[in-house]
Amino acid sequence: MNYKPVIGLEVHIELSTQSKMFCRCSADYFGAKPNTHTCPVCLGLPGAMPKANKLAIEFVQKLGFALKCQPQLSSKFDRKSYFYPDLPKGFQISQFDLPFSQKGHLEIRTGDQIKKIGITRTHLEEDTGKLSHATINGKRVTLIDFNRSGVPLMEVVSEPEMQSATEAKAYSQKLQQIVRYLGISDADMEKGSMRIEPNVSLRKSGDKKLPNYKIELKNINSFRFAERAINYEIERQIQILESGKIPHQETRGWDEKNNRTVSQRSKELSYDYRYFPEPDLPSFNFDQEYFTKLQSQIPELPDQKVKRLLRNYQISEGEAILICQDKNLADFFEETVKVYKGSPKKIVNWITGELLRRLNETNQSIRDINLLPAQLAELLFMTDQNKITNATAKDVFEKMIQNGKSASELISELDLTLISQKELEKTTETVIKNNQKAVADFKNGKKESLDFLIGQTQRLTKGKANPALVRQLLLDKLES
Amino acid sequence: MIDVTTLTLKEVSTLLSKKQIKAQELNGSFLDRAHKLNKKLNSFIAITDDVAIKQAKKVDELIADNQKLNPLAGIPIAFKDLFSTKGIRTTAGSKVLENYVPVYDATSVTRLKDVSAVIIGKTNLDAWGHGSSGENSDFGPTLNPYDLTRVPGGSSSGSAVAVASGACLAATGTDTGGSIRLPAAFCNLIGLKPTYGRVSRYGIIAMASSLDSIGHLTKTVYDNALVLNVTAGVDEFDSTTSTQKFEDYTKDIEKGVQGLRIGLPKEYFEKLDPKIKDSVISAVKTLAKLGATVIDDSLPHTEYGVSTYYIIQPSEVSSNLARYDSIRFGFGREKFGPEAKRRIILGTYTLSAGYYDAYYLKAMKVRRLIRQDFEKVFKKVDVLILPTSPTLPFNLGEKVDDPLTMYLSDIFTVPINLAGVPSLNVPCGFINNLPIGMQIVGPDFSEKLLYQVGYAYEQETKWYQNKPKL
Numbered sequence: 001m002n003y004k005p006v007i008g009l010e011v012h013i014e015l016s017t018q019s020k021m022f023c024r025c026s027a028d029y030f031g032a033k034p035n036t037h038t039c040p041v042c043l044g045l046p047g048a049m050p051k052a053n054k055l056a057i058e059f060v061q062k063l064g065f066a067l068k069c070q071p072q073l074s075s076k077f078d079r080k081s082y083f084y085p086d087l088p089k090g091f092q093i094s095q096f097d098l099p100f101s102q103k104g105h106l107e108i109r110t111g112d113q114i115k116k117i118g119i120t121r122t123h124l125e126e127d128t129g130k131l132s133h134a135t136i137n138g139k140r141v142t143l144i145d146f147n148r149s150g151v152p153l154m155e156v157v158s159e160p161e162m163q164s165a166t167e168a169k170a171y172s173q174k175l176q177q178i179v180r181y182l183g184i185s186d187a188d189m190e191k192g193s194m195r196i197e198p199n200v201s202l203r204k205s206g207d208k209k210l211p212n213y214k215i216e217l218k219n220i221n222s223f224r225f226a227e228r229a230i231n232y233e234i235e236r237q238i239q240i241l242e243s244g245k246i247p248h249q250e251t252r253g254w255d256e257k258n259n260r261t262v263s264q265r266s267k268e269l270s271y272d273y274r275y276f277p278e279p280d281l282p283s284f285n286f287d288q289e290y291f292t293k294l295q296s297q298i299p300e301l302p303d304q305k306v307k308r309l310l311r312n313y314q315i316s317e318g319e320a321i322l323i324c325q326d327k328n329l330a331d332f333f334e335e336t337v338k339v340y341k342g343s344p345k346k347i348v349n350w351i352t353g354e355l356l357r358r359l360n361e362t363n364q365s366i367r368d369i370n371l372l373p374a375q376l377a378e379l380l381f382m383t384d385q386n387k388i389t390n391a392t393a394k395d396v397f398e399k400m401i402q403n404g405k406s407a408s409e410l411i412s413e414l415d416l417t418l419i420s421q422k423e424l425e426k427t428t429e430t431v432i433k434n435n436q437k438a439v440a441d442f443k444n445g446k447k448e449s450l451d452f453l454i455g456q457t458q459r460l461t462k463g464k465a466n467p468a469l470v471r472q473l474l475l476d477k478l479e480s
Numbered sequence: 481m482i483d484v485t486t487l488t489l490k491e492v493s494t495l496l497s498k499k500q501i502k503a504q505e506l507n508g509s510f511l512d513r514a515h516k517l518n519k520k521l522n523s524f525i526a527i528t529d530d531v532a533i534k535q536a537k538k539v540d541e542l543i544a545d546n547q548k549l550n551p552l553a554g555i556p557i558a559f560k561d562l563f564s565t566k567g568i569r570t571t572a573g574s575k576v577l578e579n580y581v582p583v584y585d586a587t588s589v590t591r592l593k594d595v596s597a598v599i600i601g602k603t604n605l606d607a608w609g610h611g612s613s614g615e616n617s618d619f620g621p622t623l624n625p626y627d628l629t630r631v632p633g634g635s636s637s638g639s640a641v642a643v644a645s646g647a648c649l650a651a652t653g654t655d656t657g658g659s660i661r662l663p664a665a666f667c668n669l670i671g672l673k674p675t676y677g678r679v680s681r682y683g684i685i686a687m688a689s690s691l692d693s694i695g696h697l698t699k700t701v702y703d704n705a706l707v708l709n710v711t712a713g714v715d716e717f718d719s720t721t722s723t724q725k726f727e728d729y730t731k732d733i734e735k736g737v738q739g740l741r742i743g744l745p746k747e748y749f750e751k752l753d754p755k756i757k758d759s760v761i762s763a764v765k766t767l768a769k770l771g772a773t774v775i776d777d778s779l780p781h782t783e784y785g786v787s788t789y790y791i792i793q794p795s796e797v798s799s800n801l802a803r804y805d806s807i808r809f810g811f812g813r814e815k816f817g818p819e820a821k822r823r824i825i826l827g828t829y830t831l832s833a834g835y836y837d838a839y840y841l842k843a844m845k846v847r848r849l850i851r852q853d854f855e856k857v858f859k860k861v862d863v864l865i866l867p868t869s870p871t872l873p874f875n876l877g878e879k880v881d882d883p884l885t886m887y888l889s890d891i892f893t894v895p896i897n898l899a900g901v902p903s904l905n906v907p908c909g910f911i912n913n914l915p916i917g918m919q920i921v922g923p924d925f926s927e928k929l930l931y932q933v934g935y936a937y938e939q940e941t942k943w944y945q946n947k948p949k950l
Contacts, residue, residue: 047564047682048682090801090802
C-alpha cells in the first residue's frame, strides 16, 4: 500500500521582550538563578492580576503580517484550565477563538520546489515554570523554577499541508528565519526559545480526507531531530497500518539516545480546557491606523531580500538564498559591497566559501565573530592589487577573524607582502642554479619538473611570490 | 472624657488634627474595644496591635511636625481578610490559607497606608467571600451586634460588625453580589459598592473577577466619601480599572436633592417583607419632601438576576480557586468547605465543553440585557432607590443548610453587580430594633451623586446615631 504523510506543525516561540507577558519581571531567564525572576503575578499568588505586555502583542501581530495573515481588529485573552505543578494559577492565559492573527501562509522551498503552507493562526500565551527532578538528602523531590513562568510565548499553528520531514524542516527553518528577521525572538531550538511539535499521520495515496488519528511529537530540540523524528514516525505508522491496525492517538517524545519516538501520554480522551474569556484583561480593539503603523515597521523579509539582491548584484539565486539565511550575513554582504568597489561576485565567493565554512566549523554566526565589512573589503582589494596571493589572503582572513586586526596590519606584521619582480628574478636564478637536474629533466621534455622548480621558488620566498609570475619567470629562463 | 469609639471618622479626624487626642491613644482605645468585643462578636480573624501601634506612633510624629495629612491619617481601619497585607496573615476566611502570609500589599492597602491610615486588624468573612450571612467562615460566624442571635449579613460580615460595634472607624469590603451592601443593611451602616473599575482589585483575593467590586463600610456618608477619595482611581496593576477622573467626593456633598429624579423599579418592590417595603417607601417620601421627584419605573430583566449570577459567579470562582493547590503556599484542597466545593463543581460544569454555550455564554448574554435595563432607565431618572435585602437580619443557622434560600438573600443586590453600576446602602430605619437598608443606585461613576442623595437623607434621619447596645 502507498501512504502519504499528513504533517502539521505547532511551533512555540518565546518572544524576546524585556519583561514577561503579564508582569514586569525580566523575561531573560536563561541561566538565571532559579526563582529570581518572579513576582506575585508570575507566581500566581492570591489577588495578583495580569497586565498585558503591549510589545509582545505587537510582535505577534508583526509576525501575522509577515505570514500574510488577516489583521484581527478585535481580540482577547482566554483562560485555559488544566492542572500541572509548573502552572501556578491552575490556568494558562492564552487565546481561544480570537487570536491576534489567523489565516495566512508561509512559502517554503525544498530543492527547486516552492510550496505555500497554510497558517491557521498565531496566538499569544504565557510560558510555564520549569520542573526538575532531584534527590535532596536522600529524598526524591521535584523542584519548580518559575523564572520562565509568564514569559511571552507565541504559538504558530500550520495547516496539515506538509508531506515530508524535509518540508517540515524547511517550514520550521523558514519560520525561524522570519522571526529572526523581525527581531522578535532569537528562536533558539537548543535554548528552548523555539519548540517544534509536529503532528504526523498517514493516509492512503489519493485520499482527500484527513486521517482519523494524529500523533503529536514533542521533546524536539533541533531541526535535525525534527526531521529524524518525523521520518521514524512515518515508518512506524506505515508498519502499524500495514498490519491492518490504526495507530493509537497519543503524544510521543523523541528519544535522541535511541533514535526513536516513545509514547508519552495517551490523548484518546481530549482535554477539556474549559476556555472562557480572561475577566482580568479587557478585550482589544485595533484600528486600521494602528495596523498601518505596525506594518510600516516591518523590515525587509527574506524572500524580498533575495529578490532584491538578485536584482542589484550579479549573483546566483542559490548564493542569494544562502546569504539571506541570516539577515546579519546579508547585511554584512551589502556593507562590504559599499566599501569594496570590485565585483560583488567576489565578495559572495568569499562569504559563501571561506566565511561560511569557518562559521559552520565553529558553529558560530557572523555576529559571534569580529569581522567588519571594511576588513574583508581591504583584503579583497589587496588581492586585486596582487599585493598578496589568494593562499596568503586565506591565512590573513583566518587571523583577522581571530584577532580583529586589519589586512594591511597583518600583512606588514607577518611580512607577507609579495616580493618585487626584480627580487623574484634573482630567486629564480638561484633556484635554476641549485637544481640543475630538474632543469635538465625539463629540457628533456619532463614538464612536471617545472612544478618542482615553482615549489622551490615559493619555498625560498616563503610563499610571498605571485605564482603566475614565478611560472612565467622560470619558463622565460628555461626556454631561453 | 468622650468615648472616641462612639464618634464618626470625620469627628475623630478633627480631634487628631486639632491635637486634642494622640493617634496612639486613640488607636489604643479602639484596640481595647476590638479585643473586648471580639470574644462576643467574632468580627476579627486577627487584631494587629503591633502594626497599629507602630503606625499610630508615626502619625503622632507627623502631626507633631505639623505636616499636612489626609483626614484618614491615624484613623483605625480594618481590612476584610481577602485584602493582601504584606507580612500580615491573609486567610480569605478559609483554612486553606490558614498559614498564608502575603509578600505584597493590595493596591487599596498601599493607598490607605500611604495616607497613614492605621491597620487595626483583618476581619472575618464567609470563606472566599462565599455567603450572605458570615456563617461560612472557617473561623466561626460573626454575630450581629444589634441582636446576637442573628447574622450580620455577609460576606463582609466582620468588617460590618467591626464598624457597627465601634471597634474601628471604617472597614474595607468586597462586593461580588451584595457582600458589602447586605451586611451594611443588617448593621445600620453606609456600604459602598462602587462602579466596577473604580477601585483597584489588585491584591484582593478574587472571587468572581468580572463582578468583584472593592468598597468599604462606614458609619456615615461623609466618612464613606473620605475613604473613596483614597481608594478610587486607575491602577497600573489592574487593567480593568477606569481612567475616568474624579474629584473630591466630599465636595458639594450637601448639595441636596432638589429637582433630582428618583426611579422606583417595580420589580424590586414585589417579593419582600412588607415592613421593609414600607420603610423604603417612607425614605423615598422623605427625599420627595426634600425636593426630589419620584418616578415609577421598571427593570424588566430583574427576575433573571440570581440565575444569571449563579452561572457567571461560580464559573469564575472555579477558575480563581484553581491555584489553591498547596504547592507554593497554603494547605491542600481537602480544606475547602462545602460552599466553595459546591461553587467549584457548579462552575467547572458550566464551563465544560458542550455546556459552555448553554450556560456561561447564555448567562453573559442575559447579563448584557440586565445592563441595558439600567442604561435605559438612567436616561429617565438620576438614581434608583431599591431595598437592599428582602428580609430582616435572619437567625443564625436559619438558612445555612439551604443554599438556595441563602442565595435569594442577594436577590436585590446581584443585578447591580451584573450591570457594573455603583450602589450605596444607606440605613433607612429599624423594625423590631433590627436595622434596614436601602440602595441608592446610579449610572457608572455616579458615586458623587449617590453620596449627595445619601447625605441628604442621612441628615434628615440620622439613623447612624442608633447604636447597638453591647
